[in-house]
Amino acid sequence: QVQLVESGGGVVQPGRSLRLSCAASGLTFTSHGFHWVRQAPGKGLEWVADIWYDGSQKYYADSVKGRFTISRDNSKNTLYLQMNSLRAEDTAVYYCARDRARAVLDSWGQGTPVTVSS
Amino acid sequence: DIQMTQSPSSLSASVGDRVTITCQASQDISNYLNWYQQKPGKAPNLLIYDASNLETGVPSRFSGSGFGTHFTFTISSLQPEDIGTYYCQQHDNLPRVTFGPGTKVDIK
Numbered sequence: 001q002v003q004l005v006e007s008g009g010g011v012v013q014p015g016r017s018l019r020l021s022c023a024a025s026g027l028t029f030t031s032h033g034f035h036w037v038r039q040a041p042g043k044g045l046e047w048v049a050d051i052w053y054d055g056s057q058k059y060y061a062d063s064v065k066g067r068f069t070i071s072r073d074n075s076k077n078t079l080y081l082q083m084n085s086l087r088a089e090d091t092a093v094y095y096c097a098r099d100r101a102r103a104v105l106d107s108w109g110q111g112t113p114v115t116v117s118s
Numbered sequence: 119d120i121q122m123t124q125s126p127s128s129l130s131a132s133v134g135d136r137v138t139i140t141c142q143a144s145q146d147i148s149n150y151l152n153w154y155q156q157k158p159g160k161a162p163n164l165l166i167y168d169a170s171n172l173e174t175g176v177p178s179r180f181s182g183s184g185f186g187t188h189f190t191f192t193i194s195s196l197q198p199e200d201i202g203t204y205y206c207q208q209h210d211n212l213p214r215v216t217f218g219p220g221t222k223v224d225i226k
Contacts, residue, residue: 035215044203044217044218045156045207047214057213095161095162102150103207103212103213104167106164108163109161110161
């Protein structure tokens with residue numbers, strides 16, 4: 001059974017940094033790409049970033065490009081999202097999701113909340 | 119970027135009713151359209167992929183159809199456990215995945 005468990009969320013001041021982790025189990029981690037998707041309070045889903053199975057390609061939403069970095073450690077079955085220069089509008093629950101094929105997101109973590117506030 | 123719209127934004131229906139949600143893409147996305155259900159306080163869950171394929175384990179009362187720019191999602195007989203918000207998602211214009219704004223479904 002696929003399990004994705006996010007961690008690392010919390011309350012942070014504007015301009016500071018935070019790193020999210022997503023630990024995967026029950027799957028062949030190196031066979032899949034992964035995505036980060038976020039959801040601001042009371043709002044819909046917003047795609048944030050994705051990374052290929054081998055880490056060779058990474059893509060970002062315009063809203064986070066240049067501030068966020070997606071990465072993975074295939075030896076630890078873990079996905080990361082390094083978030084720098086955080087803004088109030090980055091406040092959201094952040095989900096990691098497995099890409100089964102061509103951005104069909106078939107397994108999701110429970111989410112980790114990030115609040116950017118002074 | 120491809121824009122996705124959904125209608126209605128919310129609906130209230132009785133148990134056993136047939137419920138239909140529409141999703142429109144701003145340009146042709148072939149059949150690269152997925153549907154997700156999000157129950158309150160939970161992560162999204164994939165229900166339908168590539169417009170009309172039912173995800174394994176998902177009840178058969180859920181179905182999807184459409185091609186190009188116009189898609190529909192149907193619950194043939196609404197159940198109390200179907201309460202939540204439903205999102206469409208295009209995966210044609212990769213890597214830029216985009217979601218629709220969501221349709222909130224309630225029981226009348």
